[in-house]
Amino acid sequence: MHLPLETSFERVRQAIHSYRNFIVTTHVNPDGDGIGSELGLSRFLQGLGKNASVLNSTPTPRNYQFLTKNGEVRLFDPQNPTQHLMEAEAIFILDISKWERLGPMKEVIRNHPAIKICIDHHPLNGDFADVNLVCEDACASGQLVLELIDSMNGTLTREIAEPLYASILTDTGTFRFPNTNARTHAAAARLLSLNIDSSQIYEQIYERCSPGRVKLLGMSLCNLEYLHSGRLAWMMVTQAMMRQTGVEMEEVEGFVDIARGIRNVEASLLFLELSDERVKVSLRSKGDIDVNQFAGKFGGGGHRHASGILLNGPIGTAVNQVLQETHLLFQISHKLVS
The missing domain is CATH 3.90.1640.10 (inorganic pyrophosphatase (n-terminal core))
Structure with missing residues (x-):
């Protein structure tokens, strides 16, 4: 109540x-x-x-x-x-x-x-x-x-x-x-x-980030991809990438916001491999895109423009599982403004 x-x-x-x-x-x-x-x-x-x-x-x-x-x-x-x-x-x-x-x-x-x-x-x-x-x-x-x-x-x-x-x-x-x-x-x-x-x-x-964080950010931006005519941007950070750059998991904070700042991008996703069988998905949006409602479909949540999801399984499975549903983000948006 x-x-x-x-x-x-x-x-x-x-x-x-x-x-x-x-x-x-x-x-x-x-x-x-x-x-x-x-x-x-x-x-x-x-x-x-x-x-x-x-x-x-x-x-x-x-x-x-x-x-x-x-x-x-x-x-x-x-x-x-x-x-x-x-x-x-x-x-x-x-x-x-x-x-x-x-x-x-x-x-x-x-x-x-x-x-x-x-x-x-x-x-x-x-x-x-x-x-x-x-x-x-x-x-x-x-x-x-x-x-x-x-x-x-x-x-x-x-x-x-x-x-x-x-x-x-x-x-x-x-x-x-x-x-x-x-x-x-x-x-x-x-x-x-x-x-x-x-x-x-x-x-x-x-303004106290490590050189490794900058390198990891560059690596993750190199694998940045777009969907839905450029309205959605997504990238991933794997355990191997963090080991290669010597970066702790906490230093990945903020990566997803950079993708949201790209022109014409309305929603951004970051897939972070916590372990071989655990993945964190960070979601950000702007305008009418409600990532909180979308995250709820996977048991996650947060705010309208900033939410998170935790999924069990390999990172490749998590990426496929979430991305194949991202069209719903823009359907949700359409319903909200209709």
């Missing part, structure tokens, strides 16, 4: 007032919004005198590690659950509303007796958590965390503002994506008023 947004804010505020021990987490392979929103929230809770720990199932990508303090983000170990997790009274799940996206933490969190609170800006997948603070109009989960803090008349410090700014910066594509609006810029201005160094944050995230 979807509650009015203010009702959801109030339920979250009540939980914060009622409990002392919190776990804050996000999805596997966390992006800037996942990392930024959980760091901002956990630091705010600590400022209230709460015990709040960030616990993730996969490591923080290298380009976001500057946001964290030593030991601030703990890595989940299924064989050795932390004392913080066992004692948690409330668990915040940020930037996702699907249990599967918690990876190896899925069952542990789902079956934990603590109250579960979701803060997200993706479409809600049924009754996900006990409390769902979900607003699809928000540009990022970090924006909702900022609005939660302000709704509590909370103290916003530079240490809280920096990761929340990174959250908004990355999930709006540096304020380029259609989810950028007056509310977005008002939130950014609020955070910038704390004298955070926006240029340094941008540089740390976007």
Whole structure:
């Protein structure tokens, strides 16, 4: 059941007032919004005198590690659950509303007796958590965390503002994506008023790539192909390509957006080989093309213009499976504008 947004804010505020021990987490392979929103929230809770720990199932990508303090983000170990997790009274799940996206933490969190609170800006997948603070109009989960803090008349410090700014910066594509609006810029201005160094944050995230990443990008662009009279562009990155260039999987982030920027391209796909039997498909679009609806046909999802799919099987099978259905992207678009 979807509650009015203010009702959801109030339920979250009540939980914060009622409990002392919190776990804050996000999805596997966390992006800037996942990392930024959980760091901002956990630091705010600590400022209230709460015990709040960030616990993730996969490591923080290298380009976001500057946001964290030593030991601030703990890595989940299924064989050795932390004392913080066992004692948690409330668990915040940020930037996702699907249990599967918690990876190896899925069952542990789902079956934990603590109250579960979701803060997200993706479409809600049924009754996900006990409390769902979900607003699809928000540009990022970090924006909702900022609005939660302000709704509590909370103290916003530079240490809280920096990761929340990174959250908004990355999930709006540096304020380029259609989810950028007056509310977005008002939130950014609020955070910038704390004298955070926006240029340094941008540089740390976007201008510290390895030479291997540049080489891998060149290789992937060399295999770029087009379908549907140039309206769709797709490319792939294999395990062999990453080994050849010495690149970690996290460094592939952003490749799919480059393909979307090509003239006349309305949708772009990137097939990333996670293992011999696991493939991640990143989808981007512009205009009326709804990649979220298309991704849903394969059990994936996200936003209208940015979504993802996880498929089991070899990368060649995944490519064939998805590409043979891409005509539906443009049928979906036609229905939306008819």
